[in-house]
Amino acid sequence: MGAMGSADAGTLITVAPTGAETAKADCPQLPTTLDELVETALACAAAGASLIHVHVRDGDHRPTLDPARLRDTVDALREQTDLVVQLSTGGSVHDPLEARLTVLDAEPDSCSITCGTTNFGDDVFLNPYPFMAQLYQQAQEREVVPEFELFDLGHVAVLRRLLDTFGLPYGGRVHVDFVTGVPGGMPGTPAALTAGIQALPPQVTSWSATGIGRTHLPIAAAALAAGGHLRVGMEDNLVYARGRPVRHNAELVSRAADLARLMQRPPLSAEQTRSLLGVKDRRR
Numbered sequence: 001m002g003a004m005g006s007a008d009a010g011t012l013i014t015v016a017p018t019g020a021e022t023a024k025a026d027c028p029q030l031p032t033t034l035d036e037l038v039e040t041a042l043a044c045a046a047a048g049a050s051l052i053h054v055h056v057r058d059g060d061h062r063p064t065l066d067p068a069r070l071r072d073t074v075d076a077l078r079e080q081t082d083l084v085v086q087l088s089t090g091g092s093v094h095d096p097l098e099a100r101l102t103v104l105d106a107e108p109d110s111c112s113i114t115c116g117t118t119n120f121g122d123d124v125f126l127n128p129y130p131f132m133a134q135l136y137q138q139a140q141e142r143e144v145v146p147e148f149e150l151f152d153l154g155h156v157a158v159l160r161r162l163l164d165t166f167g168l169p170y171g172g173r174v175h176v177d178f179v180t181g182v183p184g185g186m187p188g189t190p191a192a193l194t195a196g197i198q199a200l201p202p203q204v205t206s207w208s209a210t211g212i213g214r215t216h217l218p219i220a221a222a223a224l225a226a227g228g229h230l231r232v233g234m235e236d237n238l239v240y241a242r243g244r245p246v247r248h249n250a251e252l253v254s255r256a257a258d259l260a261r262l263m264q265r266p267p268l269s270a271e272q273t274r275s276l277l278g279v280k281d282r283r284r
């Protein structure tokens with residue numbers, strides 16, 4: 001499986017700094033403006049992140065898929081950082097599928113593609129197969145590298161179906177991210193993560209994992225132990241330690257980088273991540 005499980009390799013650290021679920025009013029330190037996002041990206045890059053998973057907010061700090069905002073965000077991050085820029089195509093649970101299919105117009109380096117509908121707390125995160133198939137083919141045509149998001153074990157079957165039906169992504173690499181601990185998805189436990197890893201198809205060349213909320217540390221440790229990469233950030237977790245809120249995304253990246261170094265798999269540079277994922281160089 002290519003780069004899978006090579007314990008001597010470094011660690012791709014993804015930061016997911018904002019998400020679509022937390023309100024700015026409840027968490028003023030959440031980066032929601034473009035200036036805050038760029039500042040966050042720079043600090044997280046300095047702390048060891050090499051990829052940023054982006055959800056954009058509007059002038060009222062609410063989630064949006066506004067094409068101009070998406071484009072401005074990609075441009076600003078590309079101009080001011082070296083990070084691989086990944087746009088979320090998941091958006092918020094309230095975004096219509098048609099709007100989610102316009103995200104790639106902003107020409108990101110990478111995009112998320114969630115491999116199935118999942119329960120999401122009281123809501124449903126909708127991903128019908130024809131939508132996923134259309135999005136995947138769009139990513140191939142536009143030479144955008146997908147990150148396949150797996151919220152549940154059954155999503156591995158959809159990943160296999162997409163790869164077997166439409167072939168490899170642009171760049172020839174297959175990177176997946178286990179999103180564990182979502183209420184209604186696979187639990188954030190080492191056992192669930194291990195089951196997911198064991199089910200991956202042979203085309204997969206790298207994988208990362210994140211654990212929502214209090215599962216973030218055990219999942220990070222389990223992922224490193226199993227040769228995987230890490231995703232951290234305030235999209236997934238707002239608590240640094242019991243009774244101690246996250247003050248800045250860079251704190252979470254910094255701790256992930258420390259863990260990775262401790263495991264003798266130090267953070268990958270942005271260039272190493274570009275090559276790991278087969279990203280097209282769109283920088284001028």
Ligand code: KMH
Nearest residue numbers: 020088089090091093112
């Ligand atoms: N906000 C969630 C409903 C993605 O970015 O692609 C979906 C999500 C996944 O965050």
Ligand code: ZN
Nearest residue numbers: 019088090235
């Ligand atoms: Zn997301």
